[in-house]
Amino acid sequence: MSTLLAQNMSATHGQLTAVHNVSLSLEPGEMLFLVGANGAGKTTLLRTIAGDHVQGSGEIMLSGVDISDRPAHLRARAGLALVPEGRRLFPDMTVRENLMLGASTSREGPWSVAAIFEAFPNLAKLDRAMAGKLSGGEQQAVAIGRALMGDPVAIMLDEVSLGLSPAAVDLAYGALRKTRDMGLALLVVEQDLNRAIREADQIIVMCEGRVALRVRPQDTTVAALAAASFGQVAA
Numbered sequence: 001m002s003t004l005l006a007q008n009m010s011a012t013h014g015q016l017t018a019v020h021n022v023s024l025s026l027e028p029g030e031m032l033f034l035v036g037a038n039g040a041g042k043t044t045l046l047r048t049i050a051g052d053h054v055q056g057s058g059e060i061m062l063s064g065v066d067i068s069d070r071p072a073h074l075r076a077r078a079g080l081a082l083v084p085e086g087r088r089l090f091p092d093m094t095v096r097e098n099l100m101l102g103a104s105t106s107r108e109g110p111w112s113v114a115a116i117f118e119a120f121p122n123l124a125k126l127d128r129a130m131a132g133k134l135s136g137g138e139q140q141a142v143a144i145g146r147a148l149m150g151d152p153v154a155i156m157l158d159e160v161s162l163g164l165s166p167a168a169v170d171l172a173y174g175a176l177r178k179t180r181d182m183g184l185a186l187l188v189v190e191q192d193l194n195r196a197i198r199e200a201d202q203i204i205v206m207c208e209g210r211v212a213l214r215v216r217p218q219d220t221t222v223a224a225l226a227a228a229s230f231g232q233v234a235a
């Protein structure tokens with residue numbers, strides 16, 4: 001059974017159809033990368049699946065349960081987490097307080113503040129630091145940690161590496177690989193096509209709101225992904 005199955009997802013912004021009939025499926029322990037040019041509809045798709053974008057439709061099954069009609073907070077309680085673009089931490093709250101906000105789903109599971117500090121050892125010494133004072137990489141670690149605190153079965157991450165140093169990106173992906181090995185399903189929006197080919201189990205390229213290419217990393221190249229992002233077929 002798929003952990004996350006999203007079928008015929010569509011979404012509008014007023015008159016503009018930003019996502020047209022996109023479907024995807026994730027098994028436990030799988031990492032699906034969603035790539036595409038700016039404005040391709042990646043963020044809108046993630047927000048629609050999460051229930052944060054109200055002008056959206058489609059059928060969403062989480063571990064075999066239909067959550068399509070549930071509002072965002074009940075999708076989170078069912079085990080679906082979103083790490084949004086820009087992290088959206090509370091800058092005047094501490095690292096621990098930000099992490100604790102993620103526990104509001106009241107789900108049972110392996111994640112606790114101590115487990116997050118084990119996954120991201122650089123956060124442990126920042127326990128009482130204000131989130132707004134952290135580096136971009138540290139903030140991304142808190143955002144991922146906050147999502148994990150809800151003990152999700154599937155986690156969606158928007159622009160994981162945006163604005164981070166290469167070392168911080170490696171750290172974030174190291175932690176994500178561990179969660180994948182624990183059986184989580186990960187849907188990752190990423191600009192770095194090399195990273196997508198290195199880490200992904202599946203890759204979907206979006207172009208103008210539609211699926212332009214659906215491929216396994218071993219069957220593609222950066223050039224082919226880039227071409228599909230712009231609606232072309234690679235030479």
Ligand code: ATP
Pocket residue numbers: 013016018036037038039040041042043044045
């Ligand atoms: P980016 O990498 O730039 O975030 P994206 O692939 O995530 O791009 P979206 O942000 O989902 O794409 O945008 C898809 C389309 O919807 C674009 O044409 C964008 O201009 C439009 N759009 C996004 N947000 C809004 C909004 N709040 N109001 C109106 N149009 C929007």
